[in-house]
Amino acid sequence: MKTKRYDVVVVGGGIGGIAAAIAAARRGCKTALIEKLFVPGGLATSGLVYIYLPICDGCGTQVSKSLAEELLHKSFLYGPGSVDEKWQERKAHGHDSTRYRCIFSPAACMLGWESMLEEAGVDVWYDSLVCGVRMERRRVKAVELENMSGRVAVAGKVFVDASGSCVVARLAGAPTLSANNSRTIWVLDHQKGVKPSPQKDMGEHLAINYISSLPPEELPPDYDKPNYREPSGKDVSEYALSTRRELRQKYLDAYASGKYDRTTLFPVKLPIMPQFRRIWCIDGKTTLQPDQYGMRFEDSIGMVADWRRFGEVWEVPYGSLLPQKVEGVLAAGRCTAAAGDAWEVTRVIPSAAVTGEAAGVAAALCVKRRTIPSLLPVKALQHALAENGVPLHLPDVGLSYK
Ligand SMILES: Cc1cc2nc3c(=O)[nH]c(=O)nc-3n(C[C@H](O)[C@H](O)[C@H](O)COP(=O)(O)OP(=O)(O)OC[C@H]3O[C@@H](n4cnc5c(N)ncnc54)[C@H](O)[C@@H]3O)c2cc1C
Secondary structure: EEEEEEEEEOOOOOOHHHHHHHHHOOOOEEEEEEEOOOOOEOOHHHHHOOOOOOEEOOOEEEEOOOOOHHHHOOOOOOOOOOOHHEEEEEEOOOOOOOOEEEEEEEHHHHHHHHHHHHHHEEEOOOOOOOEEEEEEEEEEEEEEEEEOEEEEEEEEEEEEOOOOOOHHHHOOOOOOOEEEEEOEEEEEEEEEOOOOOOOHHHHHHEEEEEEHHOOOOHHEEEEEEOOOOOOHHHHHHHHHHHHHHHHHHHHHHHHHOOOOOOOOOOEEOOOOOOOOOEEEEEEEEEEOOOOOOOOOOOOEEEEEOOOOOOOOOEEEEEHOOOOOOEEEEOOOOOOOOOOHHHHHHHOOOOHHHHHHHHHHHHHHHHHHOOOOHOOOHHHHHHHHHHHHOOOOOOHOOOOOOO
């Protein structure tokens, strides 16, 4: 089997992996990004997500900067989207459309993020499924992938697991946490006469429609039943088949109502990734717990805002990027360690960018210092992140602890 060698190997080309790969490559590392799909962005694009959730606290303070901000602006470079200029106006309550966030078209976002990978010199491997790890004692030394060339080994000095489901960490034997997922039925429609709104405008007549926006009495049975915990391969197929069956019914009902026909309402694009929000995250050296917003972590690698609540800001500890029992691997994105409600905050796009950048910088420092992530002095990492413009602690942006 052929072996390719890199300094840093990032598994997963979602937002977490993109941020990690760019951060490592910008620090001079020979970096590979391995992605099983044929496009970048992961759930944020292939799952037809279209809101880059806020990088501010909702009370006028920006808390995530550097790559989290750069990626936000690149998400709408080739399509509709903008940041509301009034985002700094203090909001006590209400809807969040004036926070520092944006709406993007998933395809435009793919183009924008891919251009950043190319500019950073990341070696992108699409259509490549990681399906094995090679270990030396507890340390991951290579991953094995399948693609058109057959089976290939990719060796690295440090690995970033940004697979959204802890593929590397689990194959290596690290403990993980899981959570329930409810069903999501989501489609990019052409819908004549659709009222443009900040939430739905993807261009004329295009809207991402989702059945969760229906009134409760019209929701399909079992819509919100929490299930799909630790989904098996067969569960994923069942999820796809059942949600698409319901989508077909949605179109048939709309045509039968006489309000639409096949030329005025039809699907343009379906999600091509299972829309599970939380699959597996590592049970880290530190696992972020519910209600730990507004708390100081000495080893903070950046901050993220609660997208659902105003004024709740979380410092993210470096320990939440470090798996237990396995060496040579950092988690990024929704794979980072968070329990319960804390995972709701760390799993979203801006948070994945923050942890991705931290993982990429940490990996690059490990390469330079010939060490492993668990032995990297956190002060060195914090210094490097601060050089990138990442605020680490609440007082850095003028906020105080609770
Ligand atoms: C229905 C739904 C709506 C959401 N809405 C929003 C929203 O409005 N705003 C927001 O900010 N967030 C939203 N989120 C959350 C957000 O989109 C994701 O949590 C976030 O994008 C995760 O990024 P990630 O990089 O951690 O993981 P992922 O996006 O899951 O990326 C992981 C990547 O790894 C690849 N991969 C997996 N296994 C392998 C393997 N074995 N080999 C190679 N590649 C592999 C995958 O193909 C994928 O591209 C939503 C999520 C869902 C499910």
